[in-house]
Amino acid sequence: MGYPVDTAKLARVRAMMKDQGLSALVCRAPDNIVYLSNYWCMKGYDAVVFPAEGEPTLCVIEPQQADAERNAWTKDLRLFQGYDERDPRPPQMRCLDLALGVLKQRGLTDKVGIELGMGTQSCDRMVGEPTTYTQGYFDAFKSVAGQVVDATPLLVEARAIKTAQEIERMRLANELAALGMEFVRDRIRPCMKESDVAAMFEGFVHARGIGYEGKVEMARAFTLVWSGKGIATFTATSDRPIQEHEPTLFEIWVCVDGYWNDLTKNICPGELTKEYHQLLDLLLEVFNEAASFARDGAPLPELDRLIRQRIAEGGHPGQPSHPVCHGVGARAHEPPYAHQAGAGTIRKNMVLAIEPGIYWPGGGGLRLEDNFLITETGNEKLCSFPDDFRLAMAGARGRA
Numbered sequence: 058m059g060y061p062v063d064t065a066k067l068a069r070v071r072a073m074m075k076d077q078g079l080s081a082l083v084c085r086a087p088d089n090i091v092y093l094s095n096y097w098c099m100k101g102y103d104a105v106v107f108p109a110e111g112e113p114t115l116c117v118i119e120p121q122q123a124d125a126e127r128n129a130w131t132k133d134l135r136l137f138q139g140y141d142e143r144d145p146r147p148p149q150m151r152c153l154d155l156a157l158g159v160l161k162q163r164g165l166t167d168k169v170g171i172e173l174g175m176g177t178q179s180c181d182r183m184v185g186e187p188t189t190y191t192q193g194y195f196d197a198f199k200s201v202a203g204q205v206v207d208a209t210p211l212l213v214e215a216r217a218i219k220t221a222q223e224i225e226r227m228r229l230a231n232e233l234a235a236l237g238m239e240f241v242r243d244r245i246r247p248c249m250k251e252s253d254v255a256a257m258f259e260g261f262v263h264a265r266g267i268g269y270e271g272k273v274e275m276a277r278a279f280t281l282v283w284s285g286k287g288i289a290t291f292t293a294t295s296d297r298p299i300q301e302h303e304p305t306l307f308e309i310w311v312c313v314d315g316y317w318n319d320l321t322k323n324i325c326p327g328e329l330t331k332e333y334h335q336l337l338d339l340l341l342e343v344f345n346e347a348a349s350f351a352r353d354g355a356p357l358p359e360l361d362r363l364i365r366q367r368i369a370e371g372g373h374p375g376q377p378s379h380p381v382c383h384g385v386g387a388r389a390h391e392p393p394y395a396h397q398a399g400a401g402t403i404r405k406n407m408v409l410a411i412e413p414g415i416y417w418p419g420g421g422g423l424r425l426e427d428n429f430l431i432t433e434t435g436n437e438k439l440c441s442f443p444d445d446f447r448l449a450m451a452g453a454r455g456r457a
Contacts, residue, residue, distance in 0.1 A: 080166065083105070119136050318428050354402060356401070
């Protein structure tokens with residue numbers, strides 16, 4: 058989607074580059090490319106050369122020329138072929154040749170930052186297959202640059218604080234997630250398969266999301282769905298039946314034009330059992346206290362410690378076995394992370410996923426998760442679908 062140039066974001070990056078004496082950044086991870094250029098690549102073969110001064114250069118695979126011309130914040134596009142009858146190398150190596158040529162042509166070779174510390178990449182538009190970069194790719198920059206350094210710390214620090222435009226995209230992702238949950242809530246039935254309701258949610262977001270309010274070019278949803286005893290930490294959606302009186306948990310990622318959310322929402326098509334009422338009451342207390350704590354200037358280690366201490370006081374020591382707070386943005390999981398043995402401070406305009414969970418031996422349990430925009434006075438929860446899903450159950454029964 059052709060958003061206007063996010064000058065606040067790019068100015069912050071360039072100020073950090075100046076402080077570190079960087080001539081240019083060269084980024085190949087799709088999340089960093091969309092962050093710096095507004096171009097979301099299809100296959101993960103492309104790159105952006107982002108100079109400390111002047112126009113960025115995008116190295117774009119030929120079939121995506123129209124996408125780049127429509128969306129990118131730069132007009133300097135260099136095209137490379139996906140297939141070249143004279144060159145047996147994978148396409149990303151032809152992109153590398155272009156990027157190296159740009160550095161030399163524009164005299165950006167004194168000190169170059171590349172993603173040495175970012176071994177994985179988030180989804181490109183195609184989503185299904187990651188693109189792998191070999192050692193030769195990274196070593197090639199040494200042949201043209203006086204100094205090659207890891208740009209990852211700079212990008213991590215810059216990306217932690219969101220601009221108004223980034224927040225707008227994340228709001229759209231959360232709106233679509235809420236609409237998807239409402240759609241599924243009104244249609245879920247006991248004895249459906251977990252995979253049935255996962256497909257229902259993902260299909261709704263993809264179909265409704267593309268073109269949503271004239272603001273979204275591409276929307277994709279990914280979810281893990283577990284019902285009743287199938288609820289656990291990080292198992293796959295299966296063909297287990299939906300339980301009538303136990304929660305069905307949705308681990309949700311919605312991506313809108315390269316920006317993500319990370320949510321956990323729940324639905325129960327019948328009346329919750331007593332043990333689940335008690336578990337939900339406890340988790341809501343923990344969740345709400347953690348949300349109140351998450352404000353500008355609060356220490357991240359204390360947030361992790363608080364959540365785990367309250368869960369232990371509620372009779373579930375050692376829970377959960379996963380992190381309970383992290384950043385969200387151009388990836389669904391990105392820094393900062395809250396860890397009691399770590400460091401860091403919550404800052405205004407961070408977006409944090411807070412996710413306390415309790416899981417029972419043998420299966421079953423609950424997790425609550427929402428995304429919180431840190432504001433001057435506290436925070437704002439970005440998804441409207443209720444974390445106390447008993448409210449959603451009552452609404453659904455009323456409509457029925």
